[in-house]
Every structure is written in C-alpha cells, then in structure tokens.
Amino acid sequence: MIIVTRPNITDSELDHIRERVEAAGLRTHLSRGEVRTIIGCIGDERLLEEVPLRSLPGVESVTPVLKPYKLASREFSVDRTVVRVGGQLGADVVASFGDQAVSVIAGPCSVENAAMTRDTARIVRASGAVALRGGAFKPRTSPYSFQGLGREGLEILADVRAEVGLPVVTEVLDVRHIDMIAEHADMMQVGARNMQNFALLAELGRVKRPVLLKRGLSATVEELLMAAEYVMANGNRDVVLCERGIRTYERATRNTLDVSAIPVLKRETHLPVIVDPSHAGGTQDLVAPLSFAAIAAGADGLIVEVHPDPACALSDGDQSLPPDAFASLMARLAPFVAAAGRTLAAPRAVAAAA
C-alpha cells in the first residue's frame, strides 16, 4: 500500500497515519518530497483492509500494491489449472478446459422439453461440442417471462446425458437449488447477474462440481477474479471464467465483447477463460466473427447457444444458431484454432481421460 499525503500535512497527522499502519502489523517507509510525502507500507496489505486510510487526516490518496486475489493469481500457481467436467455422473465423456485444446460447450438457452434437448445434444456433439448447455432455471428480466422448467428440466438434462453422453452445464440461481442441481449437472454456471451474489459463490465453494463463472455486466477483470476467489477460498478450485460482453454506451450490439480481457486474464490468473459469443453479440450473425476473435485472442473455449429451430425458441431465439450454422461455425473455427497453435477438443471417453 502506498499512501500519498496532502501538501500541508502536520507532523502529528503523519505520525498518526504511521501508527495506524504499524498497528495493523506492517512497517512504514517514508519518501519525503518537496510538496508531498510518500508512505510505503511494507508487509501483508490485506491487514489494512479494515483501516479506512483515506479518511485519516492528511491523506490524499491510497494505492494498493498487491492484487486483492491470492488463490486465483498467477503467483499462486505457476501451472495453468485444467478443469475437468464430467465423469462423476455417468457421462461417457469428459471435457476439459485450460489445456492445449479448445473446448466448445453448446446447447439451447432453455431446456424446453426432452425431445428438443436430445436433438440439440446430438447435433452439437456431432459438430464437435464436448459439453451440453441448457437452462432449467432461467434468470429473466421480467417476472412474466418463461422461467424455465425447474426440476423437470434438470431431469431432462440428466436423461440426455445418459443417452447422448455429453456432460451438462446448467445455471444455478438460488442457493437452495445447489444440491438438487449438483445431483443432475456436471458443471454449475453462475450467470452475469449473480457474479457478485456472494452467498451463492460461497456455497458453490462447498460443492464438488466445477463452476462456470460469467463476468458481470459491469464487472472489472479484478472483480471477476475476486468472485472466483470467493469460490476458491471456500474450497472449490475448479473455476472456469467466462467473458460474455460488458455493458457500454454502444447499442449496436447487445453487449460489447471485451476481447482484451482474454489476454489480461491469461496474464493474471491460472484459471481457464472461455467466451460466450451469443450473449456478447446478441444476434446470430455475430456469433461466428466473435468466436473467431475469441480464439485468436487466446480463449480456452466457447459456450454457444444452439437451437433446433431458433424462430420457435422460448428464449434467446434471436441469438441462437440453427444446427447448420453451428456445424458451419465449427468447421470455420478449426483453422483459427490451428493458427492459435491449439487443437479443437474432441469428446474423450471417461476411461481414456482417467
């Protein structure tokens, strides 16, 4: 922590600041300038978190030196974390995120019924997806919109896993649903609107399922990493981060894909980073270019909305790809994956992955 003092600070104010810092267990080091003095605080600056340094008399600014996250940081783990999804609940394949391969999750926005979920799973597996997405509990801006099938949706997902073999990813909205969802799904998704639902994050730390953590609409990269830290500090190290577009002034697209966040995250954390081009762009025609850009910028994977008949989807039809467009996307993605020096993940049998 670096404290810069106001020009007219008194000696007793300066002493008081040093005492507060030292009382928290750090050492101080002064650099006296002509106008201002710089106080370097040496030691574990997390100990200063509860000290309101900015409101002490004579303080002009306070700048942290250390990152506030620890478990999520590159310094904590030199090796990149590889998160394995599946293999616990009977999928015959395991997906992995964060290794050399690029992994694609695909599926409908909502689980609408068993038939369309099964059809979509077969379609996306055939085109190269290694996990199935599908919402059973849906976060909807309007209380009057379709809210998902709930438990019935989870059961459909579990049945489809058994039939088609792909591990399933589904969103959790409510701490009370965690156990039920963990019984049915291979990966628990935290949506953008819940990225700072700290009660939910803490509980997910206690679950033995990997977590797909989406960036909040106006969350900074640091806040995303602090949300991951919540899950990790509570015991669950299997977190995959997901950039899905941020809210800016621009309305030509639903959100603004922050493609720069991918290399920044890869520099700051050992956790895998994937991209959701469907929510970022908000329309079918943007899914392909944003997918290509994400992989080119270094993303470890994608999560893509696919629907057998988007024009009849109960939610997100505007941004869901029909089957042929998804097949085309995967085919066109391959050379970009190769250009990035990676391979496109293929579903792996559980036995082989073990």
Added chain:
Amino acid sequence: MIIVTRPNITDSELDHIRERVEAAGLRTHLSRGEVRTIIGCIGDERLLEEVPLRSLPGVESVTPVLKPYKLASREFSVDRTVVRVGGQLGADVVASFGDQAVSVIAGPCSVENAAMTRDTARIVRASGAVALRGGAFKPRTSPYSFQGLGREGLEILADVRAEVGLPVVTEVLDVRHIDMIAEHADMMQVGARNMQNFALLAELGRVKRPVLLKRGLSATVEELLMAAEYVMANGNRDVVLCERGIRTYERATRNTLDVSAIPVLKRETHLPVIVDPSHAGGTQDLVAPLSFAAIAAGADGLIVEVHPDPACALSDGDQSLPPDAFASLMARLAPFVAAAGRTLAAPRAVAAAA
C-alpha cells in the same frame, strides 16, 4: 410492438411475420413505405415476449411500444405510493416514504457492536433521521473482508429499536435469511449487486416488510423498475427505489450519481425514490452536495452512512459521516427541502400515524 421490415422482404416472409404475431393474439396493421414496411402490432405486446421476432426472415428491427412493467408504472396507479416503515415490530415511530415529507435514513455501514449501534441511533435520531440503517450481513468484494455479525447483528438492531425507537433497515443477501431478518428488521434492503437476483426478489414479494431496492451498478432505469415489478408481482407492493450511483468511465468519484434518474423515475412510477449519497460519492466531502442535489431534483428521501468514529469503522469509513457532520448536513438540508416545497419528516409516534 412495431416491426420494421428489410428492404427486400418477400410477400411470403411478410405473411409469415403477420401469422406469428396474430397467432400470439394481436392484430397487425401495415404501413407500406417505399423501401420498408412498418407492421404495427396491436394488442397486449407481452404476449409477443416469447416470439423471437428479430430472427424471423425479413425483419430488420423490433421496437416495443408499451413499457415492460405494469404494477410499477404510473399508469397502474395515479396516486403516488406511500410506503410506511415500522409499527409492526415495536418501534415507537413510523417512517414514511413518498408523501410530502422528505425522510432520512441514517446509520453505520455495519453493525459492529451494541454500543456503537445504540450511540449512532441516538445521534441520528437527534439530528432528524426517521429510520436507522445498519448491516448485519455485508456483501464484500473480498472473501477475506469482515462479513458482518450475522444473527447477532440483527439482535443488536432489534434491541436498539426497542431502546431508541427508530425502525431499522438492514440488507438481505441470501434467500435463506429472509425469515430471520423479517423477524428483526422493519425494512429489507436489496443491495446494488443483488438487484437482479431474481430468486431473492421473488421471495421478498412474499414477505410482509417493505423493501428498499437499490439500483444495480449498471442497471438502466427500466431494469430497476422491472426488479421492483418482480417484488410487486409476487405480492409485496411496498417498494422504495434507491439511486446510489452508477458505474461509468469516470473515476474521480466512486460512482456517478445519476441525478437525472430521480425525475425520470418520478415520471415513470408511483413508487417512492430515495438517494444514497454515501455510496454514490464514496468520500465524506461529497455527501452534503450530493444530498442537496438529490432533494433539489425531487428525491423523497436519503439514506446516509454515519459512524461515531469513521476513522475506526470496520467498513466504509471513508464515506461515513461523523456525528457533527451529520448534524450539520441535516441543518443545511432544511432550506433545500423547503425550496423543493416539502418538509423534513420528523419521527411520528405509531399511535399518531395509525
């Protein structure tokens, strides 16, 4: 709903769009331009919510005509809603929001212990606050920060209410805490990070306590009203909205107080609107000017952080006012309240309020 077609639309595409709209129960009306055709959809456009019109062939844009909120809208209630806080759990006074008076809630960021909570309550009541705020469960960006006293904090708040008489407002972070909090607090606060925690909003609709709903960091005015609609549609009409600063590119202040949102909300909804100048500005010196601006723009009240000794606060010390500064704020606020043609609310005995 207004649908604008693409320049080269075919007759069969046009027919298909009309069929989809009419199948949902609305009528269509065509205005054929030289290049594009406008399709007016007449009837209840909420019925079109699940129809992905934007992805139908030939559609260029879709513009809603009606607001997506109903219970929260001015059209639903010509009279302004007055929300009464207190009177159910033994406070000897009742606060009200949305009438002619301007009401101020004040208190510490966190309930740290019984003594400081009691002291703060007495101080803020003496200066004119009509309700006490205080956090028992704290949403903290870091899992390593002080998370609040939990149930013990609630019990302190209830004791202080009995002693000092002010109704208490506290934040709810977790659906599983709702009943416990409702037993102890007079008003349930939803923080900015949970404004779109739809599970929490829906449950609060079933509670017989008024809700203080804070605007999310990047929520639009419409999304704030939709969050209120969630609570209302689930049965609870007593919602007070709170503007607390939004996230913009500007970092000279912690957030950017969207003062324009006050008159916009007063035009769009019958619900009361208050302002949190402490979180908006993030420093003590901004609390007064932002409070004055809020009242001048038409706010129905304020919620202000006050701490007996901000330099020792466990959280938000930088933005909490010490007692003398709060007394000064209330004194300087009075002429602005008068200029707005209103009065400053005084605590009213329950009997008198009945």
Added chain:
Amino acid sequence: MIIVTRPNITDSELDHIRERVEAAGLRTHLSRGEVRTIIGCIGDERLLEEVPLRSLPGVESVTPVLKPYKLASREFSVDRTVVRVGGQLGADVVASFGDQAVSVIAGPCSVENAAMTRDTARIVRASGAVALRGGAFKPRTSPYSFQGLGREGLEILADVRAEVGLPVVTEVLDVRHIDMIAEHADMMQVGARNMQNFALLAELGRVKRPVLLKRGLSATVEELLMAAEYVMANGNRDVVLCERGIRTYERATRNTLDVSAIPVLKRETHLPVIVDPSHAGGTQDLVAPLSFAAIAAGADGLIVEVHPDPACALSDGDQSLPPDAFASLMARLAPFVAAAGRTLAAPRAVAAAA
C-alpha cells in the same frame, strides 16, 4: 511519481530504472518490500512525461503523485477566479462567473433570424438571464442538417447585444473563425465535441475573450482541467468550465448529468463551474430538476436553451424551454439559490461593474 516493481526484478533492472528517473532530474527513494520494491520519484514529475517508464524491464506500475495541471489547480490560485463577460464590445451590462452570485446564460440553440433572436434576448433578460447564448456555427452530427447562419448569425448577435444589452456567448468550431467571432461575441464557447481539439484550444489562449469550455462526452474531470490548462498555458486565464452530461450506458436521458463533478471541480480548481441542463437531459421536463440539482451541488451558474416557439425550432426544439417555462424556472430557482447561500445575479451596468 511512484514506481512499483515486479516481484522478480533484477538489480540491474532496478538500477536502470533509477538511472532513467535521475537522468530526467528527479531523485529516487527506495522502499523495499518482501515481494516488490517501491521507487518514490522526488521532484517535478512533469520531467518524466516523455520517459516511457511502464515499458522499462522490471516495472509493474507507475502512479503519478502530482496532478498534471498546474495553472488550473487550486494550489496555483487560492482565490477563486471570477470571469467577467461583456464590457468590451458595447453591451451595457457585464456578467460575472465565479463570485457569490449564480449567473444564468440563456437563449436559442441556433440564431435563426434577427426577430427571434431579439425576442428571445428580451424574454430571457426579463426573467433574469445575464447573458445571451445563440449558435451561429452549429456542430451537427449530420452533414445534411442546418449548420447555422455563420457570419450573418454573428451580426445578428451583435445587433441584438446593442439593442437588448446582454453580452453574447457563441460557439467556435473552426480556428479560422476565431477572429471573426471575437469581433462579434463577448464569450467564446468550445463545444463538447471539440474539448480536445488542441489546435482550437491553443488559439483561444491567444484571444482576449473569456472561454466557455464544455466537458467532452466521455472526458474525465482531469481531462477537462487539462483542456482548460491548454487555453491558460497559451495566455488566456478566463475560462469557465461547463458540465453538460456525460455518455453512459443509460439511455433514459440524452446524457447523464455528472452532478458530482461540480463539487469535485470546485475542490480541484479555482475556475468557475456552470451546468448545461438542456443538453444533459435532452427534454424540456428535465431542465428544471437538473437546474435545481446543479445549483444545490454548488454550480456557479447555468446555460439554458430557450426558444420563443420550441415546436418550430430549427435545432434542439425538444430540449428548449418556451418563454413561460423559462420564467417559471427562474422563479423556482431562486429559493434553491438562497438555500445554497448565494444570490441570483442581476444584469449589472458596465459602469457599476467597473
């Protein structure tokens, strides 16, 4: 300037950083932490501006200690600057900005013809405005929109000043127009889109007319002050700053009035600060609440669009007040001005002002 080093910095990298800083004429002071070292750079940090410290090996971050503006800063001038407008070109009154009084500029978006300009001037003077605004050269997003009357508009403004007596404020878009405008107008306005048109700012530094400098749509407070510094460093100290709404994600209003910028600017600079509620809100109904909020937050004045018949205005009709609404605004403004401990400026005769 504070430099924080990377964890694994070598001694020779550290030496090189110190050499670069010392070669620029500053002294360095080390605080060695357990992981990182802090290098305090003592002396005039403007000398480091051309040194790309962030790209030197071993550097993690660089934080300035001093503000980049000097002439505009509070430290440069303890006394607040009072900017006088008028008295040079024959107006019989002088307006002033930055003293105890709140001063209101009003007038049409564009000078459309002599009659409407004269009428508007009389109307706004009668209601208490102390200067007339009116655009002769208009910055329009579309090349096909009305671009203003140009020189003819300036001549109308000069004639109206002679007849009605108010000093006139008009926008300058093009460095080649500066002399012509200075011959006709009492104050030169720089619009939001030109706030970082450095060629224009530098030339305005050489003109003997006060400058009204509007904040750019996405300019920080610091960038606004640096734009003022450009004008001042080139010789013109008479700069009035104008907050006019910034661009955010919210579209319920045309822009988002950053009311917090007012107290922040009053803390950082000695220059006067006024507010443009017409552009900030974008609709007639928001002009009054935003004006009241601006004054409550400490603004030194307002600039308001008024048109004799807004429904027939050639530009900005949606946000221009008709005469009766402006009269009402001024009447309702008075108690807020009093609550702020100020008076509403009245036009003062040049002789009296001298």
Added chain:
Amino acid sequence: MIIVTRPNITDSELDHIRERVEAAGLRTHLSRGEVRTIIGCIGDERLLEEVPLRSLPGVESVTPVLKPYKLASREFSVDRTVVRVGGQLGADVVASFGDQAVSVIAGPCSVENAAMTRDTARIVRASGAVALRGGAFKPRTSPYSFQGLGREGLEILADVRAEVGLPVVTEVLDVRHIDMIAEHADMMQVGARNMQNFALLAELGRVKRPVLLKRGLSATVEELLMAAEYVMANGNRDVVLCERGIRTYERATRNTLDVSAIPVLKRETHLPVIVDPSHAGGTQDLVAPLSFAAIAAGADGLIVEVHPDPACALSDGDQSLPPDAFASLMARLAPFVAAAGRTLAAPRAVAAAA
C-alpha cells in the same frame, strides 16, 4: 419515422402531428391501438430532421426507420470500396484497403528525427508493412508534452518515402495544415479526439488524399459512419475507418477494443475497416492478441506502433513494439489471415497496381 402517441392524446393533437409531418413532404399512416396510436411516416425521413417531433403535444416517442447516413451505407454501394494509398507523391508502392488482402500500416507514434524514421520504415517494410505511419503534429493531453516536429516532421516523412518507398500516413489536427500535409503525405489521419471536428471533416472532403478516420473514444458506430458521411458528402469517397478501442468503465486496458464493431461495420458500410491494436490495449503485450482477434473478426488491416527502441520513445513508448516483436507479430499473423480466407498484402509497385 415512427411516432408513438401518448395514451391520452386528443384528436386535435393527433391532427397537428400529422400536419407537421405532411408539411415536411411525407405521408402518414395510422395504426390505432387500444391505448396508443402509431403514426408511420412514409417518405424521405431526412426531411423531418428539423421538425422537433418529440416536443409536439401528444408525442411519446419517435423512432427513425432509415439510417441517417447515405453515401457510407451498404445500400448506396453494393460493391465494397477499395481505397488505394500512394502513387500520387512518388512512393514506389501502393497500398490498398478493402480488397481481399489484409494490409498493415506500421511506424512510430511520432517522427522524432530522420534517422529513426528511416530505420523504422525499413524495418516495417522488411516485415511486411505496406505503409508507414508517423506523427508530425501530435495531439497531446498536456500542453507541456512534446507536440511533434511539425513541418520538419512532414519533410522527413516525404524524404523517407523517397528512400524506402512506402506511402506515408500522418495525422492532421488543424484545418490550416491540410494543404501542407497533403503535399507531403499519402493518407490523412483523423484522430479519435477529432472524429467530430466537423470543420476538419468537411475540409478533408475537398482534398485529393484518402482519409484514415479513427473512431472517437465514445463514438457509436453510427456516429463514426456519420463522420465518414461528412467527408464523403464534401467530395472525398476514399475513407478508411479505424476501430481503436472505446472508453468504458474497465481500466485494466487503456481502452476497450470493440471487436464486435468490425462485423457490424462490415454489415453497415462498404468502406474498409482497420484496427489499431496499439492504442486499444495500451501495452506491448496486448498488441499481438488484439491484432489476431481483429483479423479473425474480419478487419481489412491494422495500424501498429513500432519504434526502434521503445524505452527511449518520445511518446507512446509503452505500447510501441520493438523491431523483433513486430517481425514476430507479422509472422504469427499470417496463419490467422489465412484462416480468415485472405492473404497478407505485399507492397505492390505503382506500375503493377495501375
């Protein structure tokens, strides 16, 4: 234009709205709903630009149907525009933008002296750049920073073109410099801060040099196209658009590269679109991933800052690539260009290009 009326509109208000629209030369068409009426305005809606429809009594909202740009739109030109740079002033090669090839412009932020400019030109040409960038007039936030060499810088650029053969791109800040710059440079760059300097845009319409138009820090895609329209409407059709990062709340990067803008622009306009990864990211390590992402998303080219010794650069050293990093960038870019189905442009002799 679509006008939606307020619920309680009177017949005479409705008639008045129709009269205003019809007086401007359009036809109106009513769709009467149960609550609101929709008025479709049929004809050239640019004729309605000066009519303040939103302020007419009874109007709730006004939505344009047509895009405000015409010459820049896809509808105006089915064929993509190919902009040729060079060949007028003696460069032995011509660069082109907007055809099948991906073209890279590279060079120093500022022209510091003849030697470094010549060295950089040779280096970037050897690595595959087809044009040289270099600033003679620099827009600097601080009036105390290095402002460029001015005319001397232009002369150096012209000399280097003669020696090395690459066409040169340089920024124009001031309308008074246009002719001088056009004598020395092959392409005129408009910087982000001047994107809505309409005087400059209009003058560039009259110059026989292609224009590189950078997107403003908070400009929408539509505003960028309107800025291009200014240049085109004044006679110059050779405009290349450049996405260079927008300003958002995120500060982990200097700006946020809006990679989605690339496919949106390719859909909306026939003009070429390139990307500036140096300004978007603000640090050397982000240049490569952002370059790859830009090409993957469909950009027609890049403009990259390269300096022989970034640690000694007079400006933008933090984001300038050293020669070896630029060579590496170009080598790694090639497979992404191929994945996008394109080729990397090679410098072409003027004769061959003719």
